[in-house]
Amino acid sequence: MTRDRSEMSEDDDDQQSQSQSPPLDLRSAAIAEPCSSSSSSFSVVDSTPNKSRNCISSGTLTSQPFPDHVLENVLENVLQFLDSRCDRNAASLVCKSWWRVEASTRSEVFIGNCYALSPSRLTQRFKRVSSLVLKGKPRFADFNLMPPDWGANFAPWVSTMAKAYPWLEKVDLKRMFVTDDDLALLAESFPGFKELILVCCEGFGTSGIAIVANKCRKLKVLDLIESEVTDDEVDWISCFPEDVTCLESLAFDCVEAPINFKALEGLVARSPCLKKLRLNRFVSLVELHRLLLGAPQLTSLGTGSFSHDEEPQSEQEPDYAAAFRACKSVVCLSGFRELMPEYLPAIYPVCANLTSLNFSYANISPDMFKPIIHNCHKLQVFWALDSICDEGLQAVAETCKELRELRIFPFDPREDSEGPVSEVGLQAISEGCRKLESILYFCQRMTNAAVIAMSENCPELTVFRLCIMGRHRPDHVTGKPMDEGFGAIVKNCKKLTRLAVSGLLTDQAFRYMGEYGKLVRTLSVAFAGDSDMALRHVLEGCPRLQKLEIRDSPFGDAALRSGMHRYYNMRFVWMSACSLTRGCCKDIARAMPNLVVEVIGSDDDDDNRDYVETLYMYRSLDGPRKDAPKFVAIL
Amino acid sequence: MEGCPRNREIGPKLLDLIPQGRKWYQEDKNNVDQEKKLELRLGPPGGDEEDHHHSAMKKKNNTETRNIKVESEDKSFHGFNGNHFSSSNKTSQKRTAPGPVVGWPPVRSFRKNLASTSSSKFGNESSHGGQINNKSDDGEKQVELKKEGMFVKINMDGVPIGRKVDLSAYKSYEQLSFAVDKLFRGLLAAQRDTSGGEGEEKPIIGLLDGKGEFTLTYEDNEGDKMLVGDVPWQMFVSSVKRLRVIKSSEISSALTFGCSKHEKMRH
Numbered sequence: 001m002t003r004d005r006s007e008m009s010e011d012d013d014d015q016q017s018q019s020q021s022p023p024l025d026l027r028s029a030a031i032a033e034p035c036s037s038s039s040s041s042f043s044v045v046d047s048t049p050n051k052s053r054n055c056i057s058s059g060t061l062t063s064q065p066f067p068d069h070v071l072e073n074v075l076e077n078v079l080q081f082l083d084s085r086c087d088r089n090a091a092s093l094v095c096k097s098w099w100r101v102e103a104s105t106r107s108e109v110f111i112g113n114c115y116a117l118s119p120s121r122l123t124q125r126f127k128r129v130s131s132l133v134l135k136g137k138p139r140f141a142d143f144n145l146m147p148p149d150w151g152a153n154f155a156p157w158v159s160t161m162a163k164a165y166p167w168l169e170k171v172d173l174k175r176m177f178v179t180d181d182d183l184a185l186l187a188e189s190f191p192g193f194k195e196l197i198l199v200c201c202e203g204f205g206t207s208g209i210a211i212v213a214n215k216c217r218k219l220k221v222l223d224l225i226e227s228e229v230t231d232d233e234v235d236w237i238s239c240f241p242e243d244v245t246c247l248e249s250l251a252f253d254c255v256e257a258p259i260n261f262k263a264l265e266g267l268v269a270r271s272p273c274l275k276k277l278r279l280n281r282f283v284s285l286v287e288l289h290r291l292l293l294g295a296p297q298l299t300s301l302g303t304g305s306f307s308h309d310e311e312p313q314s315e316q317e318p319d320y321a322a323a324f325r326a327c328k329s330v331v332c333l334s335g336f337r338e339l340m341p342e343y344l345p346a347i348y349p350v351c352a353n354l355t356s357l358n359f360s361y362a363n364i365s366p367d368m369f370k371p372i373i374h375n376c377h378k379l380q381v382f383w384a385l386d387s388i389c390d391e392g393l394q395a396v397a398e399t400c401k402e403l404r405e406l407r408i409f410p411f412d413p414r415e416d417s418e419g420p421v422s423e424v425g426l427q428a429i430s431e432g433c434r435k436l437e438s439i440l441y442f443c444q445r446m447t448n449a450a451v452i453a454m455s456e457n458c459p460e461l462t463v464f465r466l467c468i469m470g471r472h473r474p475d476h477v478t479g480k481p482m483d484e485g486f487g488a489i490v491k492n493c494k495k496l497t498r499l500a501v502s503g504l505l506t507d508q509a510f511r512y513m514g515e516y517g518k519l520v521r522t523l524s525v526a527f528a529g530d531s532d533m534a535l536r537h538v539l540e541g542c543p544r545l546q547k548l549e550i551r552d553s554p555f556g557d558a559a560l561r562s563g564m565h566r567y568y569n570m571r572f573v574w575m576s577a578c579s580l581t582r583g584c585c586k587d588i589a590r591a592m593p594n595l596v597v598e599v600i601g602s603d604d605d606d607d608n609r610d611y612v613e614t615l616y617m618y619r620s621l622d623g624p625r626k627d628a629p630k631f632v633a634i635l
Numbered sequence: 636m637e638g639c640p641r642n643r644e645i646g647p648k649l650l651d652l653i654p655q656g657r658k659w660y661q662e663d664k665n666n667v668d669q670e671k672k673l674e675l676r677l678g679p680p681g682g683d684e685e686d687h688h689h690s691a692m693k694k695k696n697n698t699e700t701r702n703i704k705v706e707s708e709d710k711s712f713h714g715f716n717g718n719h720f721s722s723s724n725k726t727s728q729k730r731t732a733p734g735p736v737v738g739w740p741p742v743r744s745f746r747k748n749l750a751s752t753s754s755s756k757f758g759n760e761s762s763h764g765g766q767i768n769n770k771s772d773d774g775e776k777q778v779e780l781k782k783e784g785m786f787v788k789i790n791m792d793g794v795p796i797g798r799k800v801d802l803s804a805y806k807s808y809e810q811l812s813f814a815v816d817k818l819f820r821g822l823l824a825a826q827r828d829t830s831g832g833e834g835e836e837k838p839i840i841g842l843l844d845g846k847g848e849f850t851l852t853y854e855d856n857e858g859d860k861m862l863v864g865d866v867p868w869q870m871f872v873s874s875v876k877r878l879r880v881i882k883s884s885e886i887s888s889a890l891t892f893g894c895s896k897h898e899k900m901r902h
Contacts (some may be wrong), residue, residue: 140741142736142741142743142745143737143738143739143741143742143743144738145737180798184821188821207796207797207799208796210796211796211822214796214825217826226743226745232788232797232798232799233788233797234796234797238795239795239796254745277824330699349881360746360748363749366893385749409742409746410740411749413740413742413746413747414740415739415740442742467740467741469739469740471736471739505867519788526739527739527740551738552736
C-alpha cells in the first residue's frame with residue numbers, strides 16, 4: 001500500500017493478520033505443536049504442558065539422523081522467501097522437519113503479548129532472529145485503567161536476546177516498560193543494530209536515548225512515538241557520532257524536553273539518507289525553516305511547534321512557504337504542536353503531494369482549514385481535531401477522494417462538551433470518501449442513519465471505531481439505541497476486522513455482532529449491553545475474535561463461562577468494572593491451565609471481596625509470570 | 636443514562652448492575668419536576684448538556700420538558716461558579732455523582748492537554764499530566780516514573796552523557812560507589828577509546844578514598860561542593876543535590892571553583 005501508515009501508528013492493528021489467515025499470533029512466536037493432530041486452525045494450545053515439552057525436545061534434537069538432508073536444504077532455500085508470519089506459521093505446522101527449517105529461517109518475529117511466552121522459549125526455537133516486534137500492556141492501560149508498574153518489562157527480553165542474537169538489527173516495542181539500562185544493554189550488545197521503534201512505551205529518559213544515539217553506529221531508525229520520555233536534561237542529539245550517519249528516520253515529537261538545535265542542524269546536515277524527521281514542540285518555526293532548507297530530500301516531516309515565542313521583526317521573517325516549496329518530496333506532514341494559524345498557509349506548496357496529514361494537535365477552525373484541504377487531492381490518511389467541525393469534514397469529503405484512514409479526536413474530551421462534529425460530518429465523509437478503510441471518530445452525538453449510510457457507502461471498511469463520548473447516549477434524533485447503526489456496520493462491511501462501539505446499546509447490537517462479525521478480530525466495548533446475553537452472542541459468534549476489551553458493562557460470570565471454549569484461541573480478554581466474581585475467575589483458571597488469569601485490584605486488597613474490578617486473561621505457554629506486582633492476583 | 640427517558644425500561648436493569656462505587660441513579664421522568672423543585676444546585680444557566688438534551692426533546696414537542704428547562708434556569712442563579720463543570724446540570728436529571736469516569740472518553744493523556752496548553756511552549760507546566768484541570772479525576776495519574784525514588788543527577792568528567800541515580804536504593808557509600816562504577820565503566824571506556832578498537836573497561840575504584848583515578852564529589856543543598864564520604868550516610872542523602880565524578884588530580888580546583896553544569900553539558 002502506498003500510504004505511509006507507519007507514520008501514525010497509534011494503535012493500528014497488525015496489518016499482516018488480516019482476513020484470510022487464521023489468527024496464529026501465539027504460534028508465530030512460540031511453539032506450535034507440530035504433533036497437534038487437529039487440522040482446525042484454532043487449536044493453538046490445546047495440548048498440555050507435558051506434550052508441548054515433548055514437542056520442543058523432539059524438535060531440537062539434532063543428533064537424530066535426518067532421513068532426507070536434501071529436502072531440508074531445499075526447504076530452507078524455499079522458506080527463506082516466506083515473509084508473512086501467517087504463511088510461516090502455516091508452514092511450520094506441516095511436519096517436524098518443516099517446523100525445524102522454518103524456525104531456523106525465520107528472521108522477523110512478532111509477539112503480540114509479551115507474557116504469552118518467556119524470552120528463552122523464543123531464543124530456543126528461533127535461532128536467527130534479526131527483528132523483533134513485541135507488544136506489552138493491553139490497550140486500556142493507555143486510559144489509566146491499570147495501575148502503573150503492572151509489568152511488560154523489556155529487561156528480560158533484552159538480556160536474553162543479548163546473548164542469543166548478537167546480530168539483532170531491529171526492535172519494535174509497543175506498550176512496554178523500557179528502562180535506560182535496557183537501552184544501554186541494547187546499545188552495547190548489538191553492534192549491527194539498525195532500528196529502534198518505541199510506541200507508547202515508558203520507563204526511560206533522554207539518558208537512555210543518548211546511549212543509543214551514541215553507541216549504535218549503524219542506526220537507521222530511531223522512532224519515539226507517543227512514548228513517555230523523561231527529561232534527564234541530557235543533550236542526546238549531540239550524542240550521535242560526529243561523522244556521517246546512516247539515519248533514515250528520526251522521530252522525537254513525543255519527547256518533552258528542549259533540544260539543542262545547533263546539534264540537530266548538524267545532525268541533519270550529516271545524515272544524507274534522512275527521509276523522515278519528526279520534531280518536537282521545542283523546535284520553533286524559524287528553526288524548522290532552517291532545517292528544511294538543509295534537508296529538501298525529506299519525505300515525512302513533523303513540523304514541531306509551528307510557532308515562535310517572540311515577536312519576530314517582520315523584515316526578518318523567513319519565507320516559510322519557499323522552504324516548503326523546496327521540499328518536493330514531502331508526502332507526510334504532521335506536528336503543528338502549538339500552531340500559530342496565520343502561518344499555516346506556508347504549507348500550501350506541499351499540499352498537492354500529501355498522502356498523509358496529521359493536524360491532531362492543532363486547533364484549527366473550519367475557515368482556516370478549508371483552503372488547505374481543498375488542495376489535498378491525494379490525501380489518504382488524515383488525522384485532525386474536531387475543531388474543524390462538520391463543515392471541515394464536508395470539505396474533506398469534497399476533496400479527498402482517495403481517503404483511506406480518518407481519525408477525528410476531540411479537542412475537549414469531556415462527556416458534555418460542545419460537540420463540533422456529529423452525524424453530519426460522518427454522513428458527508430461516507431458519501432465523499434468511498435474508499436475509506438479505517439475510521440476513528442469522536443463525537444457527542446450520532447444517529448443510526450449516518451452510521452448505516454457509512455456501512456453502505458464504504459464497503460472497504462476494516463476498522464470502525466466510533467466513540468460517542470456521552471455514555472449510553474442514544475441516537476439523538478430518534479432516541480433509539482445505536483443497535484441498528486452498528487448492526488449495519490457488521491452486516492455490510494464484510495471486511496471488518498476491528499470494531500469499537502459506544503452510545504446506548506442493547507443486547508441486540510451484540511446479537512448482530514456475533515452473527516455478522518465474521519472477520520472481527522478486535523472488539524472494544526464500553527458502557528454497553530443489558531445482560532450476559534450480549535457477551536454470549538459475541539463469544540459464541542465472531543469466529544475470528546482475538547482481542548476483546550470490555551469496560552463498565554453488565555456482563556457476569558455466566559457470560560464469561562460461555563467463552564471457555566475459545567479463550568485459548570484468543571490473545572487476551574480484558575473486562576473491567578463488569579459483574580464478575582472472583583470465584584468464577586478461579587474456576588476458569590483451574591479449568592484452563594494455559595490461561596493466565598489476572599485479577600487486578602485498584603483498591604486495598606480485601607481478600608474476601610468477591611468482586612473483580614479488572615480481569616485480564618491471556619494464553620501463555622510458560623505459565624504465570626514471575627514479575628507480577630502486589631496488586632495483581634494470578635488465579 | 637443521558638437523554639433517554641423513553642428507554643426507561645432498559646435503564647434500571649443496566650443501572651442495577653453498575654458496580655458499587657459508581658453512584659448513578661436515574662430519576663423517573665415523572666418525578667423529575669418534583670426533584671428539580673426541591674433541589675439546590677450549582678450550575679451555569681441552561682448549560683451545554685441541557686441545551687443538547689432539549690434540542691433532542693424539542694423535536695418531540697414535549698412541553699413537559701420545557702417546563703423543566705424553565706425551572707432549571709430559575710434555580711441556577713445561586714452560587715454559580717462560571718467554570719463549574721457543567722455535568723452538574725446533567726446530574727440533577729440523570730445521576731447524582733457528577734463527573735468524569737476514569738479513562739473516559741478513551742483519549743490518551745497527551746491528547747488531553749490540548750485545551751490548556753495552546754499558548755505555553757517552552758514552559759514546564761505543559762508536561763504530561765502536569766496541568767491542572769477539573770477533569771484530572773479521570774486519570775492524569777500518569778505517575779512520573781522517577782518520583783518515588785530519590786533521583787539525583789550524576790555526571791562524570793570525560794563522559795558527555797549524564798545519568799541519574801536513585802539514592803533511596805542504597806544504604807551506604809560503598810553501595811553508591813559500586814553503582815557509580817556500574818553506571819560509568821562502559822561509558823568511560825567508550826569515551827577513552829578513540830582508535831576504533833575495543834576499549835578496555837577498567838573498574839572505577841577508589842572513589843571515596845582519593846586513591847583512585849577518580850573521586851566522587853557532590854553539591855549539597857547550599858550549593859557547596861564536597862567530597863563524598865565525610866558525613867553519615869543519612870545526612871548525606873538528605874543534603875545532596877547532585878553528584879559529580881571528577882579526576883582525583885583536580886580535586887582542589889574542582890571544589891574551589893566548581894564546574895557549572897552548563898559548561899559541561901554543551902559539547
